Amino acid sequence: EVQLVESGGGLVQPGGSLRLSCAASGFSFSSYEMNWVRQAPGKGLEWLSYINNRGDKKDYIDSVRGRFTVSRDNTENSLHLQMNTLRAEDTAIYYCARGVGTAVTPKPYFDYWGQGTLVTVSS
């Protein structure tokens, strides 16, 4: 069974840092690209970042580029999001999501999501 379990959320002051993790199990983690998506309280979904299966290609939404860094450890089946210079507007539930493509549609959609971890940025 595919499982994604996020951890590392919590309360942090503006300007602070936090490192989120996503533990993957039930599939060949090193074969899949992974994504981070967040959802502010009462708001919609916002894609944040992607990392390819080898970890050598990454991309970010502009609002977090330069502040957030995605990484992965394929030996530990884990995905990480280092978040620096946090702002109040970064307050959200953060989800990791697996990207999967097919032979017919090779671009990856998100088939499995974790349960999310809450990050609150407040003084």
Add this chain to the structure above:
Amino acid sequence: AIRLTQSPSSLSASTGDRVTITCRATQGVGSYLAWYQQKPGKAPKLLIYAASTLQSGVPSRFSGIGSGTDFTLTINCLQSEDFAIYYCQQYYSHPFAFGPGTTVDFK
């Protein structure tokens, strides 16, 4: 960046109704459009990918159609467990974008 709009933003329906939600992209995304369902306190759940392909395990009352910039999600014979928020998402190019969501609630 490609942006998505959804209409309506919310709708009220009864069990047994047919519900249609539309999603429009500011640029063509081919068929790289997915639909997700989200219930309160839960992670989003994939319903449809490639605009019209039903994810394994999703009931056949859900269907999707479209390509390019205009897409539709239809729920036939709405069931009580279908009351939720529905999001479209383009995965054609970064930054991947989600629509603002459509809330389907009980009339």
